[in-house]
Amino acid sequence: MGILLVDGGRTLQGQVEVQGAKNSVLPILAATILACGQCVIKHCPRLRDVDASIQILRHLGCSAQWESGALVVDTAQMNCCSIPDELMREMRSSVIFLGAVLARCGQAELSYPGGCELGPRPIDLHLTALRALGADIEDRGGTLRCQAEKLCGTEIVLSLPSVGATENAILAACGAEGTTVICNAAREPEIMDLQEFLVKCGARIHGAGSSTVTVEGGRPLHGCVHRCIADRIAAATLLSAVAAAGGEAVLTGVDYRQLSTVTAALSEAGCRIRSQNSTISIARRDRLHCIRPVRTAPYPGFPTDAQAVLMAALLRSAGATVFVENIFENRYRHVDELARMGADIRVEGRVAVVCGVESLHGATLRSTDLRGGAALCVAALAAQGQSEIGELHHIDRGYEDIARDLRALGASVRRVESEEPHGEENKPEAQAKRKIRLSV
Ligand code: UD1
Numbered sequence: 518m519g520i521l522l523v524d525g526g527r528t529l530q531g532q533v534e535v536q537g538a539k540n541s542v543l544p545i546l547a548a549t550i551l552a553c554g555q556c557v558i559k560h561c562p563r564l565r566d567v568d569a570s571i572q573i574l575r576h577l578g579c580s581a582q583w584e585s586g587a588l589v590v591d592t593a594q595m596n597c598c599s600i601p602d603e604l605m606r607e608m609r610s611s612v613i614f615l616g617a618v619l620a621r622c623g624q625a626e627l628s629y630p631g632g633c634e635l636g637p638r639p640i641d642l643h644l645t646a647l648r649a650l651g652a653d654i655e656d657r658g659g660t661l662r663c664q665a666e667k668l669c670g671t672e673i674v675l676s677l678p679s680v681g682a683t684e685n686a687i688l689a690a691c692g693a694e695g696t697t698v699i700c701n702a703a704r705e706p707e708i709m710d711l712q713e714f715l716v717k718c719g720a721r722i723h724g725a726g727s728s729t730v731t732v733e734g735g736r737p738l739h740g741c742v743h744r745c746i747a748d749r750i751a752a753a754t755l756l757s758a759v760a761a762a763g764g765e766a767v768l769t770g771v772d773y774r775q776l777s778t779v780t781a782a783l784s785e786a787g788c789r790i791r792s793q794n795s796t797i798s799i800a801r802r803d804r805l806h807c808i809r810p811v812r813t814a815p816y817p818g819f820p821t822d823a824q825a826v827l828m829a830a831l832l833r834s835a836g837a838t839v840f841v842e843n844i845f846e847n848r849y850r851h852v853d854e855l856a857r858m859g860a861d862i863r864v865e866g867r868v869a870v871v872c873g874v875e876s877l878h879g880a881t882l883r884s885t886d887l888r889g890g891a892a893l894c895v896a897a898l899a900a901q902g903q904s905e906i907g908e909l910h911h912i913d914r915g916y917e918d919i920a921r922d923l924r925a926l927g928a929s930v931r932r933v934e935s936e937e938p939h940g941e942e943n944k945p946e947a948q949a950k951r952k953i954r955l956s957v
């Protein structure tokens with residue numbers, strides 16, 4: 518595992534095409550199981566979480582390989598319906614395979630997905646939805662055994678609009694006889710992308726993007742060619758980087774409507790944002806100022822995944838901004854790391870108050886989770902001097918190559934690979950070894 522070396526304090530300028538969306542492609546890869554044939558997934562980002570999905574698909578007997586930049590998955594030969602614990606633990610969204618495997622095989626066996634850095638992430642809504650469709654689910658010491666001789670369409674009312682539970686319900690409902698109506702569904706754009714993929718495969722689904730999704734199940738599905746939407750959170754990260762460091766940039770291949778709460782916050786802080794067709798341009802000249810409270814909420818509210826990067830962008834703003842994290846309990850783990858750079862942030866439960874400081878300085882930092890790690894990169898660009906960011910396996914889960922994208926904007930960011938295992942890249946001995954290597 519390596520570290521990122523970021524030389525901060527320079528303004529940015531450049532253009533980047535935004536990578537494909539992690540949160541789209543993961544459920545789509547699970548959905549390929551329903552297609553019983555070849556699916557070509559274009560604009561698929563190369564990420565650790567995608568690698569984990571590929572491992573799961575191969576374990577199930579499917580083939581998955583990269584061909585000319587696309588991921589080609591063939592699920593015709595699938596011959597297994599259980600996923601071992603070590604693969605389940607690789608990523609939280611492995612649980613999305615449950616609905617797909619159950620719909621295809623009539624049974625599934627898997628363990629709970631890996632514990633999470635963001636606090637407890639229950640799957641009760643997923644299980645309630647699958648049981649409503651007729652699955653018999655037994656929980657034996659953390660292993661879920663699911664059986665369904667026949668899944669039957671029904672009405673599923675989610676008590677809160679969970680993204681993953683909505684996706685699992687859609688996937689299982691595709692394999693159910695009759696019509697399923699999912700009420701209080703999550704409305705994230707990635708669910709629309711999943712619907713689009715499944716419709717190309719021959720499914721009858723409508724309503725994704727609204728609170729009511731209807732699935733007419735029981736149809737045979739086939740493979741298709743699909744291009745994933747752009748990653749709105751990767752886009753929010755790059756916009757925040759420019760907001761933090763100053764300068765101007767153009768992001769291409771992105772749907773600005775999916776980023777309206779993020780761009781509204783950045784505009785309020787003093788950035789100039791222009792959106793047109795599939796591009797967003799941002800310019801930041803003067804010091805940013807504080808903004809009204811940022812409250813995370815299900816889409817179309819402010820995304821919890823963009824909370825950390827926006828916070829990083831506002832560290833040097835004039836005045837104080839309040840953040841309220843309403844989705845996950847433990848989503849301020851980046852705050853202690855930001856404080857090492859001189860940030861002034863106070864956290865009390867779900868609320869964080871960022872008091873803008875005049876300047877930040879480079880520091881030795883550890884990524885605490887995926888978006889927290891991205892926030893450290895954003896803050897490091899606005900800090901004087903060099904920062905070292907370790908524990909990159911978190912960032913690698915969701916960013917194809919964050920150093921490449923920031924360099925395209927003129928930032929000085931280098932990744933230095935090291936032999937040290939996770940968590941030891943920042944130790945003094947490792948730093949000393951690296952200094953010798955870098956100076957050679
Ligand atoms: C997805 C995204 C993640 C994002 C999150 C919220 C993917 C792969 N991941 O995660 O990046 O941060 O949406 O936008 O798309 N909950 C329950 N019971 C359940 C399921 C969820 O109580 O069965 C709660 C969760 O604890 C959380 C809230 O519902 O407080 C939202 O979670 P959910 O929308 O399910 O998030 P994920 O699908 O896990």
